[in-house]
Structure formats: structure tokens, C-alpha cells
Amino acid sequence: MADIKSSYIGMDADTLLSYCYNATYPKCVKKDELDAENLLGKDLSLDMDxxxxKVLIYHTHGSEAFADSRPGEVDDTVIGLGNRLAEILTDTYGIPVYHDTTAYDMMTGVLDRNASYDYSREGVSQILKDNPxxxxxxxxxxxGVPDDTHLVTDVDGKPTAQIMLLNGMCRDEEGNDVDYWSNDNKVDNMAFALQTYLAGRANYGDMMRKIYISTSRYNMDLMPHxxxxxxxxQTNTVEEEYNAIEPFAAMLAKVLLK
Known part of the structure; x- marks a missing residue:
């Protein structure tokens, strides 16, 4: 796979933010966190010995489905995408994957996305404890987008859903730290997202949307990577979604394997 990291290493923080990120509240990311040389110089390769x-895939919003999903069909949800991603990473790239198929937004039997991050935090923490x-x-x-938005591009002649990675900065809209959202792994999280984003841009172009900068945490403090x-x-078809998984696996492997 092509690698374009070197052309970004010398970028200043403002240019890197403009080229690679979508920040509704730009104050919540600090310039010293947008150090391209630091973010792109981190070795994220797995210790396969x-x-x-090596990888845990899970779904805080496991019930999320698509434009033509069949009601009650797990394969037509993000959990089905996780099954496919786990299969490719394991069979094609030799990366052992634990896939947690819990729908954390349905823990009470009804859809509840307010408490789902608390539920997934508990579940993921236990899995990490059991699998160090x-x-x-x-x-x-x-x-989730407006009904007239269709996030699709062409990859190898196939209609393919576009991908967006997200970084949670644990700050309010004015850039003030929020104590109950602390995350000592924030910069490592950013490195993982940026290196994966650039691997995607180098090989699949506009399949990769800019990395979204959010104020929240999203349990990303649980692991540096x-x-x-x-x-x-939700406006993509199931086919478009599945067409995105093989390229996504390839860009992850580009970052995670030596």
C-alpha cells in the first residue's frame, strides 16, 4: 500500500488541522496535540509474539442499521460489519480478533443510546481484563446524517460507504478540560486515527472523510490504541457498507503490522 505520511510530517498545527480534521469546536484541540512529527512518528505496530x-472490535451502538437493512437481521447492522472486519483481519492479515457482539444500546431490551457508553465501558473493561x-x-x-446525504464513493468499481474516524478531546466547546472525561491516552488515540486516515487517503482517496474532533471521550481512555x-x-445500503470493510481492514493492517 502507498504511504503519504512523510509529506505531512513537517506540517504546522493549523495546516494539519485544516487538511485532516473536521472540528466544529476547534478550541477543544490544542496546537501541541497537533504535532505531526509526533503523531506520525509513533510506532503502532502490534507485538505478534x-x-x-490483538484487536477487540465492539459496538456501543450495536443496533445501528442501514437504508435497506432487514428488520431483526444482525448481519444487516454494524455488528455484521464487525463480523466481516474480524474475519478479514484474522484470515487475510493474521491478526487475532476478539469480536464482542453485544448490542450495548439494547441492554435494557429497548433502545437506549444515552446509557450505552456506560454499558460498553463495563463490558470492554472486563474483556481487556480477561485478555491482557x-x-x-x-x-x-x-x-447519522440528514436523509438527503449519501456518503458513498467508488472503490475498484464498487459503490463504497465513506469512513470517518473520530477523536474525543475531553474538553468543552471553549477548550476547557472536563475532569470526568479525562484521557491520558488522548494523543496516542490521535496518532492511531491520523495514521489510519492517511493510509486510507493514500490508497482510497475520498473514501476517508476528515477525522472528526469532538468534545467527548467515548471510552477511548481505555487503551492507547x-x-x-x-x-x-443510515442512508447507505448494506452492500455499500460491506464494500467498505475490506479497504478498512487493509488500512488498519498497514498501520498495525510491521
């Missing part, structure tokens, strides 16, 4: 699972060899966690979602990925949106 320890055995056990895990080095990467990926919370796989799809975005934590990612929240939005694969398409």
Missing part, C-alpha cells in the same frame, strides 16, 4: 487476541494481550480496541459505528470508526451512515 505474545499470543492471544489485546492492544487495539475499535468501536465500530455508522454515522483506541479508535471510534463511523462506516457510512
Amino acid at each position: 505474545t499470543g492471544g487476541y 494481550e489485546i492492544e487495539v480496541i475499535i468501536d465500530l459505528h455508522r454515522d 483506541a479508535m471510534l470508526a463511523e462506516i457510512g451512515a
Whole structure:
């Protein structure tokens, strides 16, 4: 796969923010966190000598579905996408994956996305305790967009859902730190997202939307190499969603394998 990291290493913080990020509240990310040389110089490769699972895929909003999803069909939700991603990472790239298929937004039997991050935090924390060899966690979602927005591009002649990665900065809209959202792994989270984003841009162009900068935390403090990925949106078809998974796996492997 092509690599364009070197052309970004010398960028100043403002240019990097403009080129690679979508920040509704730009004050919540600090210039020293947008140090391109630091973010792109971090070695994110997995230690494949320890055995056990290396990547955990889970779904805080496991019930998220798509434009033509069949009601009650798990394969037509983000959990189905997680199954496919786990399969490719394991079979094609030799990366052992633990896929947590819990729908954390349905823990009470009805849809509840307000408490879902609390539920997923508890579940993921237990999985990490039981599987200390895990080095990467990926919370796989799809975005929610206006009904007239269609996040699709062409990859190898196939209609393919676009991908957006997200960084939670644990600050309010004015850039003030929020204590109950503390995250000592924030810069490492940013490095993982940026390196994956650039691997995607280098090889799949506009399949990658700019990295979204949010005020929140999204449980990304649980692991230095934590990612929240939005694969398409509710207006994409199931086919478009699945077409995005093989390229997504390839860009992850580009970053995670030596």
C-alpha cells in the first residue's frame, strides 16, 4: 500500500488541522496535540509474539442499521460489519480478533443510546481484563446524517460507504478540560486515527472523510490504541457498507503490522 505520511510530517498545527480534521469546536484541540512529527512518528505496530487476541472490535451502538437493512437481521447492522472486519483481519492479515457482539444500546431490551457508553465501558473493561494481550480496541459505528446525504464513493468499481474516524478531546466547546472525561491516552488515540486516515487517503482517496474532533471521550481512555470508526451512515445500503470493510481492514493492517 502507498504511504503519504512523510509529506505531512513537517506540517504546522493549523495546516494539519485544516487538511485532516473536521472540528466544529476547534478550541477543544490544542496546537501541541497537533504535532505531526509526533503523531506520525509513533510506532503502532502490534507485538505478534505474545499470543492471544490483538484487536477487540465492539459496538456501543450495536443496533445501528442501514437504508435497506432487514428488520431483526444482525448481519444487516454494524455488528455484521464487525463480523466481516474480524474475519478479514484474522484470515487475510493474521491478526487475532476478539469480536464482542453485544448490542450495548439494547441492554435494557429497548433502545437506549444515552446509557450505552456506560454499558460498553463495563463490558470492554472486563474483556481487556480477561485478555491482557489485546492492544487495539475499535468501536465500530455508522454515522447519522440528514436523509438527503449519501456518503458513498467508488472503490475498484464498487459503490463504497465513506469512513470517518473520530477523536474525543475531553474538553468543552471553549477548550476547557472536563475532569470526568479525562484521557491520558488522548494523543496516542490521535496518532492511531491520523495514521489510519492517511493510509486510507493514500490508497482510497475520498473514501476517508476528515477525522472528526469532538468534545467527548467515548471510552477511548481505555487503551492507547483506541479508535471510534463511523462506516457510512443510515442512508447507505448494506452492500455499500460491506464494500467498505475490506479497504478498512487493509488500512488498519498497514498501520498495525510491521
